[in-house]
Amino acid sequence: MQGTVASFDQSTRDGSLLTDEGMPLSFPAASLADHIRHLRVGQRVFVETGPDGAVTAISIWR
Template sequence: MQATAYTYDEHTRSGSVLLDDGTPLTFDAAAFDAGGLRLLRPGQRVRVDVEGTGEARRIVLVTLHTF
């Protein structure tokens, strides 16, 4: 699923994204590291893999969205 990076803390390697429907989701260092990224800037388009539903929904992978 696609999203836009909203926040990113380079010290904790965690942050948040806004899904295309406006829903905010957070990600942790494990999800960031799984994507092999080194840096993320707010506003960048990303692809996220999510598991779970409702309140248990979480991001497990963050990668850059390329065209």
């Protein structure tokens, strides 16, 4: 699925996003792909979630 970054803390690398379906999700730094150094509010991302709905991976491209 895809979403839009709502917040990003550069120091902790944690943040939140809003999916295209309108669901707000928080993400931990561990979910960021290796190619991501910084995210900005409004940036589009690809999001993968686990069976429990938690964000497992975020990437800028596929």
